[in-house]
Amino acid sequence: MYDVIIIGSGPAGLTAGIYTARADLKTLIIAGTKWGGQLQLTTLIENFPGFPTGIQGPELMSNMRKQAEHFGAEVVDVDFSKGNFSAPPAGGPFKITAGGKEYESRAIIIATGADPKWLGVPGEKELIGHGVSTCAPCDAFFFKGKSVIVVGGGNSAMEEALTLTKFANKVTVVHRRDKLRATQVQLIDECKKNPKISFLLNTEVVEVLGDTSVKGVKIKDTKTNKISEIPIDGIFVAVGRTPNSKVFQAVPAGRQGIDVDQLGYVKVFDHLKTNIEGVFVAGDVSDNYYQQAIVAAGCGGMAALEVLNWLEDRK
Numbered sequence: 001m002y003d004v005i006i007i008g009s010g011p012a013g014l015t016a017g018i019y020t021a022r023a024d025l026k027t028l029i030i031a032g033t034k035w036g037g038q039l040q041l042t043t044l045i046e047n048f049p050g051f052p053t054g055i056q057g058p059e060l061m062s063n064m065r066k067q068a069e070h071f072g073a074e075v076v077d078v079d080f081s082k083g084n085f086s087a088p089p090a091g092g093p094f095k096i097t098a099g100g101k102e103y104e105s106r107a108i109i110i111a112t113g114a115d116p117k118w119l120g121v122p123g124e125k126e127l128i129g130h131g132v133s134t135c136a137p138c139d140a141f142f143f144k145g146k147s148v149i150v151v152g153g154g155n156s157a158m159e160e161a162l163t164l165t166k167f168a169n170k171v172t173v174v175h176r177r178d179k180l181r182a183t184q185v186q187l188i189d190e191c192k193k194n195p196k197i198s199f200l201l202n203t204e205v206v207e208v209l210g211d212t213s214v215k216g217v218k219i220k221d222t223k224t225n226k227i228s229e230i231p232i233d234g235i236f237v238a239v240g241r242t243p244n245s246k247v248f249q250a251v252p253a254g255r256q257g258i259d260v261d262q263l264g265y266v267k268v269f270d271h272l273k274t275n276i277e278g279v280f281v282a283g284d285v286s287d288n289y290y291q292q293a294i295v296a297a298g299c300g301g302m303a304a305l306e307v308l309n310w311l312e313d314r315k
Contacts, residue, residue: 001093001104002028004307006073007080008111008244009065010037011293012283015300016109016307017068017075023308027073028105030080030098036061037113038284039293043129046141048294057129060293080247083108085258085276094278107278107307110258110266111300112244114284114291119151119237123208131214131234134241136163137292143168143234149217151205152238153180158187160238165196172232173197176204176222208235243285263288272303280306 004020006013009031020027039045042057051060069075078099085094085108093104116134118124124132133139136150140163148168150161153175164171173191175181178201182188191197200219206227207218216231243265248258259267259275266274266286274281282303283296 001106002026003105003311004028004107004109004304005030005094005096005103005105006109006111007096007098008032008037008109008113008283008285009035009075010039010061010111010113010283011064011297012113012300012303013037013109013111014061014064014068015297016111016282016304017073017300018064018071019301019304020109020307021068021071021073023304024072025308025311027068028103029068029073029075030096030103031065031075031077032079032112033077035065035075035077038116041128042138044142045138045293047138047292080112083248085248085279107311108280109300109303109307110245110248110274110279110281110285111283111296111303112247112285113296114241114243114265114287116237117240117242119205119239121205121207123210124235124237127208127210127214130212131210132208132237133234134237135291136160136236139234139236140164140167145169146233147231148172148234148236149174149200149205149230149232150236150238151175152240153177153182154238154240155182155184155187156240157238158182158184158191160236161191161197162187162194164236165194168234169196171197172200172230174200174203174205174219176202178202205235241284241288241291243288245285261288271306272299273306278310280310 003025006029039057044054046054080098083096147170149172209216266281280303282299
């Protein structure tokens with residue numbers, strides 16, 4: 001029997017584990033077979049406090065994991081598969097299954113993050129972290145004086161483009177339709193007024209070019225199917241994210257699942273609570289706005305403190 005099981009091992013999950021283990025709660029972290037979250041795919045991180053010259057994403061996650069384990073958290077590299085979140089009225093244990101094994105806990109923290117949607121074109125995967133990014137606030141600094149494109153037509157794409165203009169010389173928004181999807185009219189107006197931003201509509205990226213870094217992209221005119229190449233130094237993919245929450249909704253008949261919003265993000269109630277008493281949430285799986293490592297880590301600490309208080313109240 002664990003005091004708390006944390007599902008997820010990105011900044012939110014590992015920070016939560018540091019806090020709960022240090023508070024002497026018996027802690028289990030279901031890390032997943034691909035542990036560490038999105039920062040495992042990131043190279044240099046310069047906006048995480050405490051590292052004045054930056055730190056590599058995998059190194060940061062390794063340090064967080066070691067710190068959680070140092071305080072006594074148990075970490076297993078298996079994937080969560082199912083859970084019964086309908087705890088008995090008396091506050092009996094939650095039962096979850098991960099890696100074919102069943103675990104029991106008095107409280108749960110969901111911290112499974114969100115995955116960016118990729119274009120799925122040749123060259124993209126190979127150059128992630130080497131010119132291909134999904135986060136302008138994280139990586140715009142690396143493109144000072146350079147030329148970049150933003151793929152997407154929604155609010156996020158407009159925000160990415162505006163952020164990039166603070167560093168890049170030229171920002172081109174590439175969208176496959178003839179009309180932008182952004183719902184915030186002021187964002188579109190601001191982008192159109194910015195002399196650094198131009199638009200390529202009815203256009204889609206079909207290949208990312210470059211060996212060790214992005215050198216350009218192949219694009220296709222969606223009306224004529226004409227293929228052409230444009231030289232660029234970076235590509236920012238802003239076509240949405242998918243919160244890793246589906247597995248918490250898919251519960252057998254008669255069992256209660258975790259409530260999510262229309263986009264699939266876990267609904268947050270007072271102080272990081274979910275709709276299930278004793279189940280808390282932290283990080284990008286419930287955050288469709290900030291989606292930053294430092295914010296996720298802060299939420300992980302908050303969720304851990306809420307668990308501590310919740311368990312203390314029920315002693």
